[in-house]
Amino acid sequence: MTDSRVPLCSVTDLQSGQARGFRVGEGPWPLSGLVLRHGEGVRAYLNRCPHAGHPLNLRPDDFLDAEGRYIVCRSHGALFEPANGHCVAGPCAGKWLPRIPVEVSRDGVFLAEGVTAEDYL
Ligand code: FES
Incomplete structure (x- = not known):
């Protein structure tokens, strides 16, 4: 049986205070x-x-x-809560980063089943 899950990173890539970027799709x-x-x-x-x-x-x-407390937009300095993506400071205060559903297992972090790039156009 083939594994159709889309891997984003390994669990060990995600130490506290660190984040990883990913790109899915062509x-x-x-x-x-x-x-x-x-x-x-x-x-x-x-x-x-x-x-x-x-x-x-x-x-x-x-x-x-630097403290790992907020997600930062490097363009104009907006700060977002890691827990929920809410912007707490900067030019888009009060707005939200769209959340992407993921699944976590011992094998790694995967895109949740059924999520596609088209969902976020
Ligand atoms: S584009 Fe992110 S704060 Fe302006």
Whole structure:
């Protein structure tokens, strides 16, 4: 039996205070996201700032502030809660990063079944 799950990263990639970027799909509109550990949970969000639509990071996997407390948009400094993607400071305060459903197992972190890049166009 083949494994049709879409892998995003390994569980050991996600130490507290770290995040990992991922891209799923080909062509001009792949699904670009970030995945992070928050407490005992794992969260994933769309890598598109609600302010101006820019990717949040400028360098690979560079999504969190120095203390690992907030997700940061490097374009204009918006700060988002890792627990829920709510913007608490910056030009899009009050808006949200869209959450991407994931499944976590010993094998890694995977896109939840049925999620596609088209869901986030
Ligand atoms: S694009 Fe993210 S704060 Fe402006």
